[in-house]
Amino acid sequence: MLRRKSSYSSSGKSLGSGLSVMAMLIILAAAGAGAYFLMRDLSGPVVTLSLTGDRIGLVRTVEVGLDDKSGVKSVSVVVRRGAKSMDVLRQNFPGLEPRQKISFQLKETQLPEGSFELEVRAVDGSFAGFGKGNATTLTRKLILDSRPPRIAVRTGAPAIYRGGSALIVYTLSEDVSKSGVRLGELFFPGYRQANGSYACLFPFPVEMAVNEYRPEIMAQDLAGNVTSSRLLIHAGSRNYRADTLNIPESFLNFKADELAQLCPDMPAPLEQYLCANSRVRESNDKTLLAVAADPGNVTDHFLWSGRFQRLPRSAVKANFGDFRTYVDGNRQKIDEQRHMGLDLASVARADVPAAQSGRVIWVDYLGIHGQMILIDHGMGLMTQYSHLSEYLVKVGDMVKAGDIIAHTGTTGLAGGDHLHFGVLVGGVPVQPLEWLDPVWVRNNIISRLNILS
Numbered sequence: 001m002l003r004r005k006s007s008y009s010s011s012g013k014s015l016g017s018g019l020s021v022m023a024m025l026i027i028l029a030a031a032g033a034g035a036y037f038l039m040r041d042l043s044g045p046v047v048t049l050s051l052t053g054d055r056i057g058l059v060r061t062v063e064v065g066l067d068d069k070s071g072v073k074s075v076s077v078v079v080r081r082g083a084k085s086m087d088v089l090r091q092n093f094p095g096l097e098p099r100q101k102i103s104f105q106l107k108e109t110q111l112p113e114g115s116f117e118l119e120v121r122a123v124d125g126s127f128a129g130f131g132k133g134n135a136t137t138l139t140r141k142l143i144l145d146s147r148p149p150r151i152a153v154r155t156g157a158p159a160i161y162r163g164g165s166a167l168i169v170y171t172l173s174e175d176v177s178k179s180g181v182r183l184g185e186l187f188f189p190g191y192r193q194a195n196g197s198y199a200c201l202f203p204f205p206v207e208m209a210v211n212e213y214r215p216e217i218m219a220q221d222l223a224g225n226v227t228s229s230r231l232l233i234h235a236g237s238r239n240y241r242a243d244t245l246n247i248p249e250s251f252l253n254f255k256a257d258e259l260a261q262l263c264p265d266m267p268a269p270l271e272q273y274l275c276a277n278s279r280v281r282e283s284n285d286k287t288l289l290a291v292a293a294d295p296g297n298v299t300d301h302f303l304w305s306g307r308f309q310r311l312p313r314s315a316v317k318a319n320f321g322d323f324r325t326y327v328d329g330n331r332q333k334i335d336e337q338r339h340m341g342l343d344l345a346s347v348a349r350a351d352v353p354a355a356q357s358g359r360v361i362w363v364d365y366l367g368i369h370g371q372m373i374l375i376d377h378g379m380g381l382m383t384q385y386s387h388l389s390e391y392l393v394k395v396g397d398m399v400k401a402g403d404i405i406a407h408t409g410t411t412g413l414a415g416g417d418h419l420h421f422g423v424l425v426g427g428v429p430v431q432p433l434e435w436l437d438p439v440w441v442r443n444n445i446i447s448r449l450n451i452l453s
């Protein structure tokens with residue numbers, strides 16, 4: 001029985017090796033044929049251009065991508081206008097790499113304004129055509145446009161105060177890919193109105209001094225030409241209160257769990273609190289800027305009209321702009337920060353109305369703000385509701401002014417039940433009292449927005 005099994009298995013083995021030789025031959029033949037077809041490169045390099053639209057400026061850099069399995073041998077870029085042609089670039093690649101990237105500008109061509117033809121010709125390193133290689137020729141009909149857009153500001157120079165907001169309306173001489181107000185690293189886009197003009201809402205960050213505040217207006221056309229100039233404004237200073245905030249042991253004990261979650265790498269509640277108040281606060285500020293910079297979160301027109309509402313029957317516990325010095329139980333200074341909203345206290349777990357009509361874009365915990373809601377009101381204007389105990393809306397909901405969206409609470413860095421109400425312009429916190437004042441809104445926003453209609 002044992003022998004039989006052994007002989008059976010041995011004959012099985014020899015049958016198996018016979019099969020594998022056959023299989024090997026078939027695989028080799030297939031591979032050979034495949035390799036032959038693969039090696040026979042019949043097409044020229046794939047040429048890609050970083051050009052959208054048909055307009056191009058003299059200083060726009062155009063990236064050219066070249067891909068070919070036999071390697072890229074050479075490329076040329078030529079411009080043609082009528083019977084005249086001119087080389088922009090000729091380059092050989094002796095290394096025959098499968099992928100090359102080059103870039104060019106039309107600065108040196110001295111092409112006049114108007115239409116011309118761009119030709120990019122690339123050759124690969126294959127043996128096709130007795131070693132000449134395969135060529136790809138890409139031609140594009142383009143319009144040279146080296147004139148930057150002209151910007152005409154239609155509203156008078158706005159009065160804007162430190163910590164405040166302003167709106168301008170301007171018209172542009174041509175279509176643009178981008179326009180708005182730039183302030184250092186910050187950018188506040190303008191939004192096209194039904195009548196073709198653009199409206200731009202921008203802030204005067206409270207941390208900036210009047211002599212540092214130099215907003216610029218800019219526009220970039222479809223050909224890449226940029227215009228930028230100082231924006232005429234009447235910038236005014238505004239003083240904010242200084243405040244001392246006591247951080248007693250009892251507060252740290254009350255917040256112990258949340259503080260440990262905000263700064264788990266810190267050893268004790270006081271260190272955790274200081275870390276939350278500086279490091280977490282800084283990261284939360286960046287999140288607000290990032291939320292506002294995401295075009296998906298910004299409606300391109302105002303979603304509201306009429307008065308902004310505040311938490312009803314509430315007392316103001318802290319103002320926007322308060323400069324707070326934090327002291328410990330021994331009255332020793334432990335930190336300082338500026339308060340970026342209006343603290344309003346009513347009864348515990350009070351109904352929170354939406355200040356204005358808009359779209360809910362954030363319903364989530366955010367560091368020092370605790371449970372927070374953000375509402376987009378259009379063109380970069382948002383309201384913020386922090387320290388909530390309960391949410392009554394979800395992201396994407398359209399709300400009307402006065403709709404109850406949440407209940408107040410103590411989540412985040414809040415000692416007692418209150419609503420931290422913030423107004424943001426492009427993610428930058430601004431003075432909510434301006435927006436809560438219907439006269440200010442009418443004179444500084446609505447009447448200016450309607451200047452051309």
Ligand SMILES: [Zn+2]
Pocket residue numbers: 318339341342343419420421
């Ligand atoms: Zn607050």
